[in-house]
Amino acid sequence: MMVRQTIASRSGRLVAAGVALVVASGLVLVPADASQGDVQRLMYVHVPAAWVGYLAFFVVFACSAGYLWRRDPRLDRLAAASAEVGVMFTGLAIASGSIWGKATWGQWWDWDPRLTTTAVMLLAYIAYLLLRQTVSEQRRRGRVAAAFGLIAFLNVPLVHFSVLWWRGLHQAPTVLRPGDPTIDHVLLAQLLASVAAFSLAYAWLVWQRTRLEGLLDTAVTRD
Amino acid sequence: MIRQSPVTDAAFVFAGYLVVVGGVALYAVTLRRRVAKAAARARAIRAYAAGPDDAEPAVTERRAP
Amino acid sequence: MALLGDAVALARKDVVAEIRARDALPAAATLGATGLVLVALAVGPDVGRMRLLAPALVGVVLAFATVTLADRLDSIDRADDALVALWFALDDPRAIFAGRVISLSASLTTLELGLWLAAATLLDLRPGAGALLLVPLAVASSVSRAAVAALVTSLVGGSPHRALLAPALLLPMLVPTLLAGVQAASAVLAGGQGVQWTAVLVAESLLFLGVGLITYGEAAGPA
Numbered sequence: 001m002m003v004r005q006t007i008a009s010r011s012g013r014l015v016a017a018g019v020a021l022v023v024a025s026g027l028v029l030v031p032a033d034a035s036q037g038d039v040q041r042l043m044y045v046h047v048p049a050a051w052v053g054y055l056a057f058f059v060v061f062a063c064s065a066g067y068l069w070r071r072d073p074r075l076d077r078l079a080a081a082s083a084e085v086g087v088m089f090t091g092l093a094i095a096s097g098s099i100w101g102k103a104t105w106g107q108w109w110d111w112d113p114r115l116t117t118t119a120v121m122l123l124a125y126i127a128y129l130l131l132r133q134t135v136s137e138q139r140r141r142g143r144v145a146a147a148f149g150l151i152a153f154l155n156v157p158l159v160h161f162s163v164l165w166w167r168g169l170h171q172a173p174t175v176l177r178p179g180d181p182t183i184d185h186v187l188l189a190q191l192l193a194s195v196a197a198f199s200l201a202y203a204w205l206v207w208q209r210t211r212l213e214g215l216l217d218t219a220v221t222r223d
Numbered sequence: 224m225i226r227q228s229p230v231t232d233a234a235f236v237f238a239g240y241l242v243v244v245g246g247v248a249l250y251a252v253t254l255r256r257r258v259a260k261a262a263a264r265a266r267a268i269r270a271y272a273a274g275p276d277d278a279e280p281a282v283t284e285r286r287a288p
Numbered sequence: 289m290a291l292l293g294d295a296v297a298l299a300r301k302d303v304v305a306e307i308r309a310r311d312a313l314p315a316a317a318t319l320g321a322t323g324l325v326l327v328a329l330a331v332g333p334d335v336g337r338m339r340l341l342a343p344a345l346v347g348v349v350l351a352f353a354t355v356t357l358a359d360r361l362d363s364i365d366r367a368d369d370a371l372v373a374l375w376f377a378l379d380d381p382r383a384i385f386a387g388r389v390i391s392l393s394a395s396l397t398t399l400e401l402g403l404w405l406a407a408a409t410l411l412d413l414r415p416g417a418g419a420l421l422l423v424p425l426a427v428a429s430s431v432s433r434a435a436v437a438a439l440v441t442s443l444v445g446g447s448p449h450r451a452l453l454a455p456a457l458l459l460p461m462l463v464p465t466l467l468a469g470v471q472a473a474s475a476v477l478a479g480g481q482g483v484q485w486t487a488v489l490v491a492e493s494l495l496f497l498g499v500g501l502i503t504y505g506e507a508a509g510p511a
Contacts, residue, residue, distance in 0.1 A: 016251075019244070023244055039232045042240075089247075091246075095246070096242055100235070120463045131443070134453060143507040143509075147503040150499050151436060151439065152461065205250065208251075208258055212257055212261055215258070
């Protein structure tokens with residue numbers, strides 16, 4: 001138990017240092033964008049937060065399918081943890097995008113397809129957490145959450161492709177697109193480093209959240 | 224696209240970084256606290272289940288079925 | 289084949305119950321008409337604007353009507369433990385899901401066509417020959433809505449929080465159908481065929497039906 005706590009604590013500090021490093025380089029070291037100027041630096045926190053949201057919801061999808069197949073409670077806990085962390089990151093992506101929108105478009109929110117579908121995706125996963133909250137029996141909670149986790153994932157490709165299917169204010173993908181990325185190499189390197197650091201932060205948070213879920217389940221079972 | 228003054232640009236950038244990094248940090252700290260609390264409760268439950276001492280059964284964060 | 293036979297029998301049971309009781313569909317139709325009148329009142333006497341809004345209006349009204357209809361049918365099944373009896377009496381409980389999709393699709397198609405008729409009369413829509421295209425469009429979007437609604441209401445049906453959970457879970461999941469349905473109807477009303485968007489609707493229907501058939505037996509079950 002103590003060893004696990006020490007590992008959690010040390011790895012947590014390491015991940016925090018990594019995030020601090022990419023944040024510092026995004027703020028100071030990397031040159032400003034030729035067109036948007038310094039405001040474009042928001043990309044180094046906005047895009048990774050959105051990416052981690054996608055990743056988290058994919059993990060919910062995969063664990064939901066796995067749970068329905070294998071009935072392993074660890075998969076259910078992992079799905080629950082990933083959904084909560086994904087909701088947090090998606091919320092932060094929307095908040096940072098809103099700030100970026102005010103700086104470049106002159107408004108905090110626009111009923112643009114990308115923004116709207118992201119908000120709907122967030123609502124779907126908040127509903128997923130709500131569903132988990134309202135079912136107290138462990139196995140039933142796992143089953144109903146897994147079924148909803150499967151269909152809720154349909155929102156994720158809808159968000160990604162919304163900028164291609166409808167015209168709006170939000171720019172089209174610059175990295176995850178067919179062909180070469182339409183972004184300068186230095187900025188791309190910084191972006192990828194930020195994505196890596198945020199992904200590690202996601203992994204650490206999900207690890208801790210899964211542990212919490214396990215502890216709560218154990219406590220309820222033995223109570 | 225609107226171009227603001229450099230000072231306004233910097234304010235927007237700092238606000239954005241503060242929201243994201245602050246949000247993640249706040250969540251991480253809260254999570255660590257919740258894990259520590261749940262671990263302490265799980266230990267108390269194990270102690271209660273294992274021995275004939277007077278340890279109180281834990282009240283957990285999650286409602287029992 | 290046994291599954292299909294049971295599903296058709298269960299769908300017929302739903303339709304007969306609806307014809308005898310005449311409550312769910314009239315309630316949904318009243319909801320639809322109220323929505324139509326309220327939005328027309330809020331937007332003002334600008335028929336041109338209302339014509340543009342018509343597909344979105346019909347789509348939104350149908351989304352809310354889906355929640356009402358699906359919840360009503362599910363609560364009839366759960367009264368007097370009829371669902372438990374059905375679950376154990378059938379060879380394959382997925383017939384309950386398939387039957388619900390058939391009966392809900394029939395009700396929703398009727399409602400959608402009725403709403404288009406009301407919208408055409410009140411908003412002076414002139415789809416011309418395109419009116420015929422609205423029929424397969426209504427069928428495709430109704431199957432998609434019915435499949436997702438049948439699955440989601442079965443997940444929350446036994447919960448004491450169903451009144452809160454059903455719309456919270458179902459409305460975000462109806463968004464993909466709402467988007468494709470509105471785009472297809474707009475294309476038809478503008479003189480096009482909306483083939484691409486109707487194909488998207490068919491794909492969504494198949495996806496929701498597939499996920500429903502795979503997960504229903506595992507996830508739903510009487511609470």
